[in-house]
Every structure is written in structure tokens, then in C-alpha cells.
Amino acid sequence: MFTINRAIRVPFIVLILAFICGCTAQVPVSDRNGLKPHLNVDLQVTSATDAYHTNKFSIFLTQEDVPYRDAAQVQFEVWPEGNKDAVIKVDGKQSSSGLYTASYSFSEEGIYIVKGHVSTQEYQVMPSKRFAVGNEAVEELIAQEQASESEMDHTHAEHHH
Amino acid sequence: MKAQTSWYQAVWRWHFYAGIIFAPFLIILAFSGSMYLFKPQIEGHLYKDLLTVREVGTSLVSPTALMEKVTSTYPELKISSVTFPDQPKSTVKMSVEHEGIASTLYADPYSGHILGIQDNSKTFSAYFKKMHSQLLMNGTWPNRLVELSACWAFILTVTGLYLWWPRKKSAIWGTFLPRFKNRGSRTFWRDMHAVPAFWLSLFILILIATGLPWSGVLGPQIDRIANATNTNYPPYGTVYMEKPDSVTVAKDVADNIPWAAENIPVPSSISGSYIQLDMNEIVGIADKQSIQKPYTISIPQDARGVYTISTDHVRPGSDATLHVDQYSGAILTDVRFADYGMMAKAITYGIALHEGRLFGIFNQLLGLITCIGLILISISSYFMWRKRKTNGRLGAPNKPRDKRTTIGVLIIMLIFGILMPLVGLSLIVVLILDLLVIRNVRPLKHWFSA
Numbered sequence: 001m002f003t004i005n006r007a008i009r010v011p012f013i014v015l016i017l018a019f020i021c022g023c024t025a026q027v028p029v030s031d032r033n034g035l036k037p038h039l040n041v042d043l044q045v046t047s048a049t050d051a052y053h054t055n056k057f058s059i060f061l062t063q064e065d066v067p068y069r070d071a072a073q074v075q076f077e078v079w080p081e082g083n084k085d086a087v088i089k090v091d092g093k094q095s096s097s098g099l100y101t102a103s104y105s106f107s108e109e110g111i112y113i114v115k116g117h118v119s120t121q122e123y124q125v126m127p128s129k130r131f132a133v134g135n136e137a138v139e140e141l142i143a144q145e146q147a148s149e150s151e152m153d154h155t156h157a158e159h160h161h
Numbered sequence: 162m163k164a165q166t167s168w169y170q171a172v173w174r175w176h177f178y179a180g181i182i183f184a185p186f187l188i189i190l191a192f193s194g195s196m197y198l199f200k201p202q203i204e205g206h207l208y209k210d211l212l213t214v215r216e217v218g219t220s221l222v223s224p225t226a227l228m229e230k231v232t233s234t235y236p237e238l239k240i241s242s243v244t245f246p247d248q249p250k251s252t253v254k255m256s257v258e259h260e261g262i263a264s265t266l267y268a269d270p271y272s273g274h275i276l277g278i279q280d281n282s283k284t285f286s287a288y289f290k291k292m293h294s295q296l297l298m299n300g301t302w303p304n305r306l307v308e309l310s311a312c313w314a315f316i317l318t319v320t321g322l323y324l325w326w327p328r329k330k331s332a333i334w335g336t337f338l339p340r341f342k343n344r345g346s347r348t349f350w351r352d353m354h355a356v357p358a359f360w361l362s363l364f365i366l367i368l369i370a371t372g373l374p375w376s377g378v379l380g381p382q383i384d385r386i387a388n389a390t391n392t393n394y395p396p397y398g399t400v401y402m403e404k405p406d407s408v409t410v411a412k413d414v415a416d417n418i419p420w421a422a423e424n425i426p427v428p429s430s431i432s433g434s435y436i437q438l439d440m441n442e443i444v445g446i447a448d449k450q451s452i453q454k455p456y457t458i459s460i461p462q463d464a465r466g467v468y469t470i471s472t473d474h475v476r477p478g479s480d481a482t483l484h485v486d487q488y489s490g491a492i493l494t495d496v497r498f499a500d501y502g503m504m505a506k507a508i509t510y511g512i513a514l515h516e517g518r519l520f521g522i523f524n525q526l527l528g529l530i531t532c533i534g535l536i537l538i539s540i541s542s543y544f545m546w547r548k549r550k551t552n553g554r555l556g557a558p559n560k561p562r563d564k565r566t567t568i569g570v571l572i573i574m575l576i577f578g579i580l581m582p583l584v585g586l587s588l589i590v591v592l593i594l595d596l597l598v599i600r601n602v603r604p605l606k607h608w609f610s611a
Binding site for chain 1: 396397405408409410428429430431432433434435436438442446449486488489490491492493494495
């Protein structure tokens with residue numbers, strides 16, 4: 001009788017311990033900043049040097065500073081600001097590790113919006129930026145950005161009162 | 162046998178003094194609590210025109226369009242969050258700052274009409290919540306007084322059970338059932354006090370225990386225990402906890418224009434900073450992550466903030482809190498009910514039980530019966546006291562002759578005082594008053610039977 005008791009005691013204790021451990025907070029898998037694994041994006045619009053009004057769009061994907069190379073699809077949507085109906089879509093291709101690029105030539109100057117749609121097996125991100133094509137538009141965009149920035153600073157200051 | 166009477170006497174003395182001081186507060190807490198319990202039904206009736214749409218339409222106005230409608234109607238108004246309902250008849254709620262006042266705006270998602278704006282501090286539930294948590298007064302100390310009353314209610318229940326404990330065998334009457342024979346006698350009022358108090362004692366203890374995680378002094382202690390045992394909410398687990406920052410770096414475009422200072426020609430193209438995602442996109446993310454409505458989406462407070470998606474469920478179990486990068490839509494944290502530690506789960510269920518949300522109308526009725534019982538117990542104790550009160554005295558039970566018992570009970574009280582810091586503080590005040598004033602002033606000593 002005694003020996004049987006002994007035989008079941010160890011598994012019993014293990015079971016109890018397992019139960020207690022099962023009850024504690026299951027801290028979800030997190031990266032070194034305590035966040036859930038996620039993609040970091042760096043969306044850039046640059047003017048290509050070879051042709052006027054040709055812009056290069058790029059998204060650099062990283063995960064904890066390591067280039068992320070497994071994006072199933074990267075697509076750039078571009079439209080003139082205020083006219084979403086005139087959207088054009090360009091597929092991005094991985095030109096170097098984690099860097100997805102595409103380019104497009106604009107026939108009209110003005111302020112545009114580019115939105116990069118990234119989908120992978122686990123993640124989806126969709127950052128967007130405004131950009132200007134042509135000198136006049138560039139000046140206008142800078143003026144607008146400066147205005148919204150000072151507004152941002154203003155509301156930010158209000159929060160700290 | 163003699164020791165037992167002595168203990169009875171000493172415990173009774175504590176029960177008497179604590180009861181006389183805290184009964185009025187317990188009546189206020191029970192009354193306000195019973196009102197707040199029925200918030201869904203009462204507010205559903207009072208604010209019907211704000212909470213429900215006139216007609217359920219076939220198509221919904223998009224969340225972004227609904228917000229634009231609001232900001233174009235009230236340009237000065239600031240929206241901080243939007244709550245999407247699960248019922249087709251319910252309106253969309255927006256937390257707003259309107260003319261400097263924290264308010265709630267109600268919008269019809271079918272017609273896009275704004276149905277009204279309500280000052281958050283002037284609702285039915287806000288009134289009774291303020292009564293329940295700070296006795297309708299402002300500042301910290303009314304809230305501490307409420308906590309102190311709740312803690313003493315715990316001691317009253319425990320000491321009361323000790324006093325109720327049947328000392329004679331087979332005494333059903335006066336233990337489980339009240340004796341009605343001499344209506345108005347002390348025995349009658351004693352039974353009207355002790356018998357319902359016994360039946361409700363478990364529920365009273367549960368109500369106190371589930372209310373304490375909110376409290377100002379004991380609440381943080383409970384939180385500390387949960388952290389130490391690793392059974393609390395995980396980081397970023399609720400909307401009340403710290404939020405992360407968005408990880409997408411918003412570079413300052415204006416700080417980086419070399420051609421402004423130097424004589425470099427303006428480039429033919431430039432990009433601005435990241436654009437914040439709109440509400441439609443965040444709702445899309447919430448739906449994609451299968452977050453069940455009703456949920457609230459909080460808007461980033463500044464350029465570094467995040468969108469926060471949090472559920473608003475009546476019953477706990479499918480709770481979720483997600484923080485989303487405001488520029489890229491990356492999900493930075495996602496904590497579900499299953500991720501909570503054991504104590505966090507218990508506290509979440511406890512709060513729902515306390516507020517009568519856990520099992521529908523029966524939960525509400527159970528709360529109501531306990532509240533009515535508490536009021537009855539407090540009132541009957543007043544009559545018991547009046548029956549005892551003799552001329553020139555408060556009517557407190559006499560001190561037991563045996564000094565050791567007095568000290569023994571005091572030690573038990575001090576243990577309560579260590580477990581509940583506010584009780585400890587009140588004990589110190591009482592002991593100082595007793596030693597310095599009451600014992601040295603003869604009429605007071607006589608009045609208090611000290």
C-alpha cells in the first residue's frame with residue numbers, strides 16, 4: 001500500500017505544480033521592448049536622377065533591426081491628394097534584403113499620397129506619406145508640413161499643462 | 162465557560178462601536194450601490210433617445226465619415242475615442258471634450274445624425290457612482306472614508322458571525338429563523354439583525370472583497386500581491402495601464418531642408434511625414450483580429466501615441482486590449498482574457514459580479530437583496546441599541562473583567578489593522594483618543610462605559 005502511495009506521489013506533485021504554473025500570467029511572446037513581434041517600416045519617396053518626375057518608392061522592412069525578407073506582397077498605391085478615385089497601383093519588388101521598391105513617372109506636378117500595403121503570413125502594415133512632384137508643389141508641401149508641425153507642438157504643449 | 166463570556170463581551174464591544182460609527186455609511190453605500198446596479202435598465206429608459214437609433218437602416222455611415230460629420234458640426238470639439246455597439250439598434254458613442262467638459266456624443270450610424278451630447282458628470286449613474294465612491298464630495302478623503310467603512314464592514318461581518326454563532330444546541334429560532342413573538346422587543350430586533358445578517362454574510366463578504374481592488378489604499382496593495390505572484394494583468398493588459406509609443410519614426414521634415422540655408426536648388430520631389438491611419442482602417446484591423454463588438458477605439462493623444470482597441474463587454478471572458486501603431490497599423494500589443502493571470506481573472510470576474518453584470522438579472526437581484534438586507538441590518542441594529550441605551554450612557558456593552566481577553570481581542574483587531582492599513586490607522590486614532598481623553602475625563606469615561 002505504502003509503495004503505491006509513493007509511486008503516485010511524485011506525479012501528483014508534478015501535476016499540482018503544473019496546475020499552479022498554468023494559473024500564472026502567460027506573458028505573451030514579446031520582443032526586447034516588451035511588444036508583440038511586429039514589422040517596422042521605413043517608407044521613402046525619392047526622385048530618380050535619370051528622368052524628371054520619376055519617383056522611386058521604397059519600403060524597408062525590419063523586425064528587431066533585422067531585414068525582413070518574407071513579405072508575400074508589397075504594393076504601392078499612389079493618388080493625387082483629395083482624389084482617391086484616381087489611384088494607381090504599382091507592385092513592389094525586393095531589390096535588396098528587406099528593401100521593396102517600385103517606381104512611377106508622373107505626368108502632372110502636385111501633391112500626392114503614397115500608401116504601401118505590406119502583407120506577410122503574420123503581419124499587415126500600411127504606412128502612407130504625402131509627397132510633392134515639381135518645385136512649386138515641394139514648396140507648398142514644406143509650408144504645410146511646417147504649419148501642421150507647429151500645430152502639433154502647440155497641442156502637445158497643452159497636454160502638459 | 163467564563164472565558165467564553167468574557168470573549169463574547171469583548172468582541173461585542175468592538176462590534177458595537179464599529180457598528181454605531183459605520184452604519185450610516187453602509188446605508189449610503191448600500192443605497193447608492195443598489196441604484197447603480199440597475200444602470201442598464203434605468204439609463205436605457207432615461208436616455209433612450211440618445212442610446213437607440215430611431216430606425217435601423219440598411220447601410221452604415223463609415224466611422225471616418227461619422228467623425229468628420231461631428232468635427233464639421235462642432236469644429237471646437239475634440240474626439241478622444243469612439244465606441245462601436247454590438248446591437249443594431251444602438252448608437253455610436255464618442256468620448257469628446259465639448260466646451261472644456263468631458264462629455265459623450267451619440268451618433269446614429271445609419272443616418273449620420275448627431276443625437277446629442279451629454280455631460281459625463283451629470284448622468285444618473287455618475288451621480289450614484291459619486292455617492293458610492295466618494296459620498297458626493299470631492300477630494301481624496303471621502304473616498305478613503307468609503308474604503309474605511311468597507312473594511313470595517315468586513316470586520317463587522319466577521320465579529321457579527323462570532324456573536325451569532327449558536328451557543329446552545331438546536332436553537333433554530335434566533336439562529337436561522339427570527340423569533341416574531343414579542344414584536345418590538347429586544348429579542349425581536351436582535352433576530353431582525355442577526356438572522357438576515359447570517360444569511361447574507363457570504364454575499365456581504367463577497368461584495369466587500371470584489372469592491373476592494375478599486376480602493377485607493379488596499380487596491381494598490383492587491384495589485385502588488387498580484388505582481389509578486391505573477392498572477393496580474395500582463396503589461397499593456399488594460400486601457401488603464403501604460404501605453405506603448407508608435408514605433409514608426411515620424412521624422413521632422415522641416416528640420417531637414419538643407420537647401421533652405423544653403424544655396425542649393427529646391428529638389429523636384431520631397432516626401433512629407435507619415436499620415437495617421439483613419440478610423441475606418443483601425444476598425445478594419447479590429448475586425449480582422451476578430452475583436453468582438455462592443456469595442457472602443459481610442460485615438461492617439463499626440464504624434465508618438467497609438468490607437469487603442471479595447472472591448473466593452475458586459476460579461477468578462479472575451480476581453481481584449483490592442484495597441485496599434487498609428488502610422489503603419491502594426492499591432493504592437495494584443496492582450497486577451499486568456500493571457501490574464503489568475504488574480505487578474507478573478508478581479509475581472511469580481512468586478513463584473515460586484516456591478517451585477519456576470520449573470521444577468523439574477524446577479525442584479527442578488528446585489529439588490531444584499532443591499533436591502535444591509536440597510537435592514539443597519540436599521541435593526543439602531544433599534545437594538547435604543548432598547549439598551551440607558552440614561553447618561555451611550556449603551557455600549559461593558560468591558561470584560563478579564564484584562565487578558567481585552568488585550569487578546571485587541572491583538573486580533575491589530576492583525577486586521579495590518580491587513581487593512583486604513584483600519585490600522587483608525588485603530589491608532591481610537592487608542593490614542595481612549596488613552597489620552599476618554600480615560601481621563603470622568604463623564605466621558607462613564608458615557609462610553611470605558
